[in-house]
Amino acid sequence: MQHDTTKEGTLTIGVTIVCIIMILFVISQVFILSNFSELEEQNTQQNVEHVMNALSDEFSAMDTLTYDWAAWDDTYVFIEDRNEEYIESNLVDDTFTDLGVNFVLFINTSDQIAFGKTIDLESEEEIPVPQSFLELLSPNAPIINQLDVDSSITGIILLPVPEDPVLIASRPIITSEDEGPIRGTLIMGRYLTPAEIENLAGMTKLSLSAHRFDDSQMPSDLQVAESYLSEEYPIFIQPLNEESIAGYALI
Numbered sequence: 001m002q003h004d005t006t007k008e009g010t011l012t013i014g015v016t017i018v019c020i021i022m023i024l025f026v027i028s029q030v031f032i033l034s035n036f037s038e039l040e041e042q043n044t045q046q047n048v049e050h051v052m053n054a055l056s057d058e059f060s061a062m063d064t065l066t067y068d069w070a071a072w073d074d075t076y077v078f079i080e081d082r083n084e085e086y087i088e089s090n091l092v093d094d095t096f097t098d099l100g101v102n103f104v105l106f107i108n109t110s111d112q113i114a115f116g117k118t119i120d121l122e123s124e125e126e127i128p129v130p131q132s133f134l135e136l137l138s139p140n141a142p143i144i145n146q147l148d149v150d151s152s153i154t155g156i157i158l159l160p161v162p163e164d165p166v167l168i169a170s171r172p173i174i175t176s177e178d179e180g181p182i183r184g185t186l187i188m189g190r191y192l193t194p195a196e197i198e199n200l201a202g203m204t205k206l207s208l209s210a211h212r213f214d215d216s217q218m219p220s221d222l223q224v225a226e227s228y229l230s231e232e233y234p235i236f237i238q239p240l241n242e243e244s245i246a247g248y249a250l251i
Contacts, residue, residue: 040239040245041237041245044237044245044246044247045235045237045247047204047206047247048235048237048247048248048249049235050204050206051200051204051206051208051249052235052249052251054200054203054204055200055251058167058200059154059155059167059169060154062101062154062167062168062169062188062190063152063154063169063171065099065101065169065188066169066170066171066186066187066188067152067171069104069171069186069188070171070172070173070174070185070186071149071171071173071174071175071176071178072176073175073176074086074090075106075173075186076173076174076175076176076183078106078114078115079106079108079114079173079183079184080183082114082115087115091104091115091117093119093124093125093126096117096119096121097119097121097124099188100121100190101119101188101189101190102118102119102120102121102166102189102190102191103116103117103118103119103129103130103133103187103188103189104116104117104186104187104188105129105137105185105186105187105188106173106184106185106186107137107144107184107185107186107187108183108184109182109183109184111137111139111144113129113134113137114184116129117129118130121190121191122193122195130159130163132159132160132163133157133159133166133189136157143168143170143185143187144170144185144187146170146171146172146182146185148172148182149172149174149178149179149180149182150178151170151171151172152169152170152171153168153169153170153171154167154168154169154170155167155168156168156192156251157189158212158214161212163191164191164192164193165191165192165210165212166189166190166191166192167189167190167191167192168187168188168189169187169188169189170185170186170187171185171186172184172185172186173185173186192210197209197210213226213250221238221240221246222248224238225238225246225248229248229249229250230250231250234249234250235247235248235249235250236248
């Protein structure tokens with residue numbers, strides 16, 4: 001019986017080509033998926049940095065606003081005499097809503113509050129200055145110990161649950177010429193409410209959420225991220241599933 005060696009050779013070549021194609025396909029898929037995953041992580045990293053930059057802009061805007069009020073001759077006089085004209089001209093409810101600040105505190109050199117006022121920006125009604133914040137204003141607190149005319153403090157303060165965190169800025173009260181002696185400290189603040197986070201999401205066109213670092217009830221993916229986040233590594237990226245990837249930042 002004779003065999004058709006030509007057909008067998010052709011079949012062998014055909015099978016070999018198919019195997020090579022399959023191997024190349026698998027390798028290319030792994031390579032493409034690996035590159036795609038890397039690109040996704042890079043894009044997510046950039047998005048997180050974009051959010052952090054937007055938040056930094058909020059800090060800068062609050063600091064600039066506080067400086068404008070603190071380095072002003074009218075404020076320099078008011079912290080001494082507490083004149084009603086200054087209050088009636090500058091500290092009406094509409095001023096707070098126009099500026100987008102919840103509270104303003106004027107603290108004299110004796111570490112006493114010369115004037116303080118808080119407005120609920122949603123209801124536009126005056127509310128008490130949060131007691132938990134006032135308790136932070138001890139004589140040795142950096143927020144009210146301005147060492148020189150150029151001093152500046154900005155950041156986020158965590159108040160006890162259920163109160164929202166507060167974005168604050170603190171500046172020394174000096175003259176319009178940026179001269180002393182320093183007559184006290186001006187503090188401005190805005191609550192970082194869910195609505196504020198939503199505004200930040202709208203500015204960055206990203207899906208955002210914020211959680212306290214000490215929240216024992218935070219979602220499981222955040223609990224994982226929490227174990228990786230630190231001052232040395234403030235950003236962490238992880239895939240959530242085949243369709244979603246998340247970025248986390250420590251503030």
